[in-house]
Amino acid sequence: MTERPYSTSAYREAARTLAATGRRLYRHGWSPATSSNYSQRLNAGHAAITRSGRDKGLLQETDIMVVDLDGRPVGDGKPSAETLLHTGLYRRDPAIGAVLHTHSHAATVLTMHWPADHVTLEGYELLKALDGIDTHESRLTIPVFDNSQDIAALAADVDRQLDAGRITHAYLIRGHGLYTWAADMPACYRQLEALETLLAVELDRRRLG
Amino acid sequence: MTERPYSTSAYREAARTLAATGRRLYRHGWSPATSSNYSQRLNAGHAAITRSGRDKGLLQETDIMVVDLDGRPVGDGKPSAETLLHTGLYRRDPAIGAVLHTHSHAATVLTMHWPADHVTLEGYELLKALDGIDTHESRLTIPVFDNSQDIAALAADVDRQLDAGRITHAYLIRGHGLYTWAADMPACYRQLEALETLLAVELDRRRLG
Amino acid sequence: MTERPYSTSAYREAARTLAATGRRLYRHGWSPATSSNYSQRLNAGHAAITRSGRDKGLLQETDIMVVDLDGRPVGDGKPSAETLLHTGLYRRDPAIGAVLHTHSHAATVLTMHWPADHVTLEGYELLKALDGIDTHESRLTIPVFDNSQDIAALAADVDRQLDAGRITHAYLIRGHGLYTWAADMPACYRQLEALETLLAVELDRRRLG
Amino acid sequence: MTERPYSTSAYREAARTLAATGRRLYRHGWSPATSSNYSQRLNAGHAAITRSGRDKGLLQETDIMVVDLDGRPVGDGKPSAETLLHTGLYRRDPAIGAVLHTHSHAATVLTMHWPADHVTLEGYELLKALDGIDTHESRLTIPVFDNSQDIAALAADVDRQLDAGRITHAYLIRGHGLYTWAADMPACYRQLEALETLLAVELDRRRLG
Numbered sequence: 001m002t003e004r005p006y007s008t009s010a011y012r013e014a015a016r017t018l019a020a021t022g023r024r025l026y027r028h029g030w031s032p033a034t035s036s037n038y039s040q041r042l043n044a045g046h047a048a049i050t051r052s053g054r055d056k057g058l059l060q061e062t063d064i065m066v067v068d069l070d071g072r073p074v075g076d077g078k079p080s081a082e083t084l085l086h087t088g089l090y091r092r093d094p095a096i097g098a099v100l101h102t103h104s105h106a107a108t109v110l111t112m113h114w115p116a117d118h119v120t121l122e123g124y125e126l127l128k129a130l131d132g133i134d135t136h137e138s139r140l141t142i143p144v145f146d147n148s149q150d151i152a153a154l155a156a157d158v159d160r161q162l163d164a165g166r167i168t169h170a171y172l173i174r175g176h177g178l179y180t181w182a183a184d185m186p187a188c189y190r191q192l193e194a195l196e197t198l199l200a201v202e203l204d205r206r207r208l209g
Numbered sequence: 210m211t212e213r214p215y216s217t218s219a220y221r222e223a224a225r226t227l228a229a230t231g232r233r234l235y236r237h238g239w240s241p242a243t244s245s246n247y248s249q250r251l252n253a254g255h256a257a258i259t260r261s262g263r264d265k266g267l268l269q270e271t272d273i274m275v276v277d278l279d280g281r282p283v284g285d286g287k288p289s290a291e292t293l294l295h296t297g298l299y300r301r302d303p304a305i306g307a308v309l310h311t312h313s314h315a316a317t318v319l320t321m322h323w324p325a326d327h328v329t330l331e332g333y334e335l336l337k338a339l340d341g342i343d344t345h346e347s348r349l350t351i352p353v354f355d356n357s358q359d360i361a362a363l364a365a366d367v368d369r370q371l372d373a374g375r376i377t378h379a380y381l382i383r384g385h386g387l388y389t390w391a392a393d394m395p396a397c398y399r400q401l402e403a404l405e406t407l408l409a410v411e412l413d414r415r416r417l418g
Numbered sequence: 419m420t421e422r423p424y425s426t427s428a429y430r431e432a433a434r435t436l437a438a439t440g441r442r443l444y445r446h447g448w449s450p451a452t453s454s455n456y457s458q459r460l461n462a463g464h465a466a467i468t469r470s471g472r473d474k475g476l477l478q479e480t481d482i483m484v485v486d487l488d489g490r491p492v493g494d495g496k497p498s499a500e501t502l503l504h505t506g507l508y509r510r511d512p513a514i515g516a517v518l519h520t521h522s523h524a525a526t527v528l529t530m531h532w533p534a535d536h537v538t539l540e541g542y543e544l545l546k547a548l549d550g551i552d553t554h555e556s557r558l559t560i561p562v563f564d565n566s567q568d569i570a571a572l573a574a575d576v577d578r579q580l581d582a583g584r585i586t587h588a589y590l591i592r593g594h595g596l597y598t599w600a601a602d603m604p605a606c607y608r609q610l611e612a613l614e615t616l617l618a619v620e621l622d623r624r625r626l627g
Numbered sequence: 628m629t630e631r632p633y634s635t636s637a638y639r640e641a642a643r644t645l646a647a648t649g650r651r652l653y654r655h656g657w658s659p660a661t662s663s664n665y666s667q668r669l670n671a672g673h674a675a676i677t678r679s680g681r682d683k684g685l686l687q688e689t690d691i692m693v694v695d696l697d698g699r700p701v702g703d704g705k706p707s708a709e710t711l712l713h714t715g716l717y718r719r720d721p722a723i724g725a726v727l728h729t730h731s732h733a734a735t736v737l738t739m740h741w742p743a744d745h746v747t748l749e750g751y752e753l754l755k756a757l758d759g760i761d762t763h764e765s766r767l768t769i770p771v772f773d774n775s776q777d778i779a780a781l782a783a784d785v786d787r788q789l790d791a792g793r794i795t796h797a798y799l800i801r802g803h804g805l806y807t808w809a810a811d812m813p814a815c816y817r818q819l820e821a822l823e824t825l826l827a828v829e830l831d832r833r834r835l836g
Contacts, residue, residue, distance in 0.1 A: 024684070033338040033403035055395065057233070103335060105406070109413050112332065123739065125774055125803035126730060129660040135776050136802055147334055149344050175345060176334035186682065194660035201735050207417060208740055208834060242547040242612035264604065266442070312544060317619050321541065322626055356543055358553050384554055385543035416626060451756040451821035473813065475651070521753060526828050530750065531835050565752055567762050593763055594752035625835060 005074065006042040006066060014040040014048035015061035017185050021100070022050065022059035024189075030102035030196055031056035036177070037080035040185055041090050041097045045069055049086055052078045084155040089181050092159065096181045098188035103177040106199040110206075111144050111174040118143050119172060121198045129194035130169050131182055142195075144172045170195055214283065215251040215275060223249040223257035224270035226394050230309070231259065231268035233398075239311035239405055240265035245386070246289035249394055250299050250306045254278055258295055261287045293364040298390050301368065305390050307397035312386040315408040319415075320353050320383040327352050328381060330407045338403035339378050340391055351404070353381045379404055423492065424460040424484060432458040432466035433479035435603050439518070440468065440477035442607075448520035448614055449474035454595070455498035458603055459508050459515045463487055467504055470496045502573040507599050510577065514599045516606035521595040524617040528624075529562050529592040536561050537590060539616045547612035548587050549600055560613070562590045588613055632701065633669040633693060641667040641675035642688035644812050648727070649677065649686035651816075657729035657823055658683035663804070664707035667812055668717050668724045672696055676713055679705045711782040716808050719789065723808045725815035730804040733826040737833075738771050738801040745770050746799060748825045756821035757796050758809055769822075771799045797822055 004011075018038050025031045025038075036056055039049035046066055050056075054063040066074040069091045071083040080086075086099045110119055121127060122139040130140065143166060148154045154173070161167050169191060170180035180195055182188035213220075227247050234240045234247075245265055248258035255275055259265075263272040275283040278300045280292040289295075295308045319328055330336060331348040339349065352375060357363045363382070370376050378400060379389035389404055391397035422429075436456050443449045443456075454474055457467035464484055468474075472481040484492040487509045489501040498504075504517045528537055539545060540557040548558065561584060566572045572591070579585050587609060588598035598613055600606035631638075645665050652658045652665075663683055666676035673693055677683075681690040693701040696718045698710040707713075713726045737746055748754060749766040757767065770793060775781045781800070788794050796818060797807035807822055809815035 032406045033335055033399050035335055035338065035403075055399070105410060105413070108333065108335075108410050109417070112410070113414050113417050123774075123802050124735065125800070126660055126662055126735075129662065136774050137776075147332075147345050149346075173334070175332050190660050190682070194662075197659045197732070201732060201739070204732070204736050205740050208736070241615045242544055242608050244544055244547065244612075264608070314615070314619060314622070317542065317544075318622050318626070321619070322623050356541075356554050358555075382543070384541050450824045451753055451817050453753055453756065453821075473817070523824070523828060523831070526751065526753075527831050527835070530828070531832050565750075565763050567764075591752070593750050 005068075006046045010042050011048055011066060012061070014042060015064035018048060018050065018064050019059045019061050021185060021189060022056045022063075025100070025102055025192075026057040026059070028104075028193075028196070030104040032103065035103040037082050037086070037101050039083075039086040039090075039099045042066065044094065046074065047086060047090055049079050049083055052080050082151055084151050085158065085179060088155040088159055092162065095183055097183045098185040099179065099181040100188050100192045101177060101179045102192065102196065104196050104199065106196065106203045107172055107178045108175055110199060110203050111172050111176070114206075116144065119199070119202060121195075121202060124198055124201070126194045126198055129190050131187060131191065140169065142170050142172055142178075143167055144174055147174045147176045214277075215255045219251050220257055220275060221270070223251060224273040227257060227259065227273050228268045228270050230394060230398055231265045231272075234309070234311055234401075235266040235268070237313075237402075237405070239313040241312065244312040246291050246295070246310050248292075248295040248299075248308045251275065253303065255283065256295060256299055258288050258292055261289050291360055293360050294367065294388060297364040297368055301371065304392055306392045307394040308388065308390040309397050309401045310386060310388045311401065311405065313405050313408065315405065315412045316381055316387045317384055319408060319412050320381050320385070323415075325353065328408070328411060330404075330411060333407055333410070335403045335407055338399050340396060340400065349378065351379050351381055351387075352376055353383055356383045356385045423486075424464045428460050429466055429484060430479070432460060433482040436466060436468065436482050437477045437479050439603060439607055440474045440481075443518070443520055443610075444475040444477070446522075446611075446614070448522040450521065453521040455500050455504070455519050457501075457504040457508075457517045460484065462512065464492065465504060465508050467497050467501055470498050500569055502569050503576065503597060506573040506577055510580065513601055515601045516603040517597065517599045518606050518610045519595060519597045520610065520614065522614050522617065524614065524621045525590055525596045526593055528617060528621050529590050529594070532624075534562065537617065537620060539613075539620060542616055542619070544612045544616055547608050549605060549609065558587065560588050560590055560596075561585055562592055565592045565594045632695075633673045637669050638675055638693060639688070641669060642691040645675060645677060645691050646686045646688050648812060648816060649683045649690075652727070652729055652819075653684040653686070655731075655820075655823070657731040659730065662730040664709050664713070664728050666710075666713040666717075666726045669693065671721065673701065674713060674717050676706050676710055679707050709778055711778050712785065712806060715782040715786055719786065722810055724810045725812040726806065726808045727815050727819045728804060728806045729819065729823065731823050731826065733823065733830045734799055734805045735802055737826060737830050738799050738803070741833075743771065746826070746829060748822075748829060751825055751828070753821045753825055756817050758814060758818065767796065769797050769799055769805075770794055771801055774801045774803045 034053050037050045039047045041047045048064050065077045067079050069087045071087045089096050119142045125136045127133050127138045180191050243262050246259045248256045250256050257273050274286045276288050278296045280296045298305050328351045334345045336342050336347045389400050452471050455468045457465045459465050466482050483495045485497050487505045489505045507514050537560045543554045545551050545556045598609050661680050664677045666674045668674050675691050692704045694706050696714045698714045716723050746769045752763045754760050754765045807818050
């Protein structure tokens with residue numbers, strides 16, 4: 001019998017956390033129609049991630065599986081099509097413990113209606129929910145990547161922009177959604193909730209002209 | 210004792226599924242005030258469908274009944290007034306296993322405020338939630354039919370447009386709502402959630418001018 | 419021991435129904451901050467109604483009391499300040515079995531932002547949720563009364579407009595909210611949900627210009 | 628063994644109330660991303676308050692702690708960074724029994740999009756949910772303070788404006804949120820719900836132009 005390359009109890013805890021987090025994000029309306037994917041690091045070489053095409057409003061522990069950091073499945077099943085966007089982050093930074101990706105209304109409208117390659121958030125108290133930001137007198141630039149079905153190419157592009165220091169906490173994909181990451185899931189969830197809230201504020205302010 | 214022309218266990222499973230689906234659609238706000246109707250195929254000649262006038266937020270298995278594919282009730286009770294729009298789809302395509310119809314805010318505003326005979330959705334990642342679409346570089350045209358209380362005539366009109374290949378995944382009825390269908394209920398629910406989400410995006414983009 | 423002038427079991431059923439209805443209306447966001455009041459007829463001379471100032475999101479059976487049709491409490495406690503707007507309806511029409519009043523965002527904005535003395539809803543399928551309307555080719559005129567803290571005077575004014583046939587299913591009070599009524603609570607709830615949904619649609623269409 | 632300077636049962640009741648109130652405010656969308664803080668007076672010299680950085684959607688009794696009215700923790704842990712804005716209110720007015728602070732969309736947009744130093748609410752029935760207001764023919768002025776990370780300075784500024792009679796029921800902090808207070812938690816919650824509802828109405832009316 002082959003031993004698993006990760007701790008079963010760490011996997012179970014990650015699966016419980018990811019399923020509960022997904023149901024919560026769905027209730028916010030940020031993960032409709034089986035969209036979105038979520039992951040949590042298990043160890044130096046593996047992460048738990050949502051399987052492809054699961055209904056996030058009904059997410060269960062059995063909807064979670066394990067991949068190595070090249071995005072290859074460990075065990076049965078097909079991981080999210082965007083697995084490489086998660087594993088690329090875990091591979092480049094051992095301090096990253098959780099990655100969340102959502103498909104919100106605000107992120108979709110902001111990136112489809114305006115052709116800009118970034119969205120800027122500035123002056124909000126809620127920016128303090130982001131790691132390393134301790135005053136509202138901050139400006140966060142969120143790069144917008146054009147959407148692509150070539151996830152490996154998109155992951156490489158994200159990697160280059162991270163190398164260049166042009167991405168700090170999050171990025172957007174046009175007409176698609178938001179990626180953010182942090183040391184653990186509570187920090188990552190907090191960051192995602194702050195960003196989605198502020199993107200909706202930003203959209204409403206643009207609506208006001 | 211006459212035998213039922215369908216399997217009791219298939220009916221029970223369909224009734225459970227339809228009731229749970231309806232309560233979920235109500236929570237999204239897409240089925241207010243006893244509006245909307247939902248169905249699931251039982252076999253080559255029958256479908257389970259919501260009874261007329263039931264509160265979708267409180268939908269129970271007893272709110273579901275059986276009709277044949279001419280829309281005639283099998284057993285007691287009165288099926289949804291729009292039954293023919295469901296059975297017409299099952300009759301023309303044996304691959305259709307589920308049909309959902311909702312009355313959302315976005316569908317109502319988009320079809321009442323603009324006189325156009327279609328709504329186009331293009332460039333969204335979420336289009337991939339629709340059967341047979343595998344890239345955001347897709348364009349979906351959703352025809353808009355004028356509303357009518359003559360459901361048989363409306364069903365015949367829909368049938369003709371389907372024959373002509375002018376309807377792929379869904380259609381709208383003006384001031385009324387959305388119809389969509391798929392091989393089974395999970396696919397149909399996913400498709401409906403994607404379409405309602407994108408109709409709200411489309412409405413917001415038009416609001417932005 | 420004085421006998422109660424109404425059936426205890428009818429009262430208990432009404433209290434359960436009113437409490438459940440109120441919690442549901444609160445979840446829709448239509449009854450914030452202890453606003454709103456709801457009633458159900460018990461017999462020819464009495465109705466169950468919400469007590470004054472109760473939190474509708476936490477509404478319990480003990481938050482319901484009995485009044486006669488002149489609005490006088492039967493038993494302890496203080497009924498809603500707007501009791502006369504309920505009892506006036508029960509007194510004039512024995513066919514009325516339930517009255518609902520809500521304070522929604524759409525009703526408030528529509529009546530505060532525009533000085534008109536009515537709101538018109540026309541051409542919507544959802545109008546069929548209203549008693550006696552069986553086609554979307556209908557036009558509903560909802561009168562708007564200016565707000566007043568003199569509830570007896572407002573009730574008399576409503577009565578006169580009902581006498582004159584200028585009110586059919588519902589009326590609005592400016593900056594305040596909607597009143598509607600029906601033969602029983604399911605019909606009244608259905609009607610309220612349709613009206614609130616359509617007021618939000620109407621507001622959004624005016625927003626679109 | 629040192630005795631606690633407050634009643635254990637009062638503390639437990641306050642912790643239960645604050646946790647339930649926080650989860651409720653989160654469900655309204657007014658306390659995202661660990662933002663917001665809530666408190667309840669225990670006695671002449673102490674209050675129970677939310678610990679720093681807790682997820683309001685998951686708020687538990689263990690997320691509540693005790694501070695004296697100079698904002699110093701009694702027992703372990705770190706209270707909310709904005710504790711002085713709560714204790715300043717309890718210190719100046721023995722009739723204040725509860726303080727709520729939220730971070731809503733409407734409060735953020737209204738104070739970021741317009742540079743005004745106040746927001747006015749006038750003519751709404753829902754103003755009657757505020758202590759001491761008994762007619763819709765009222766005008767409430769809510770001062771807007773510029774945001775600051777120097778909470779002691781901000782608390783002193785609020786204190787001066789209260790001394791000058793320029794604040795009655797509530798104030799806003801720009802890009803940050805709303806503070807309101809009352810004799811007890813039910814009154815404070817009612818007041819907060821009314822204010823947040825009316826701020827959303829006010830924002831929508833400005834959107835209508």
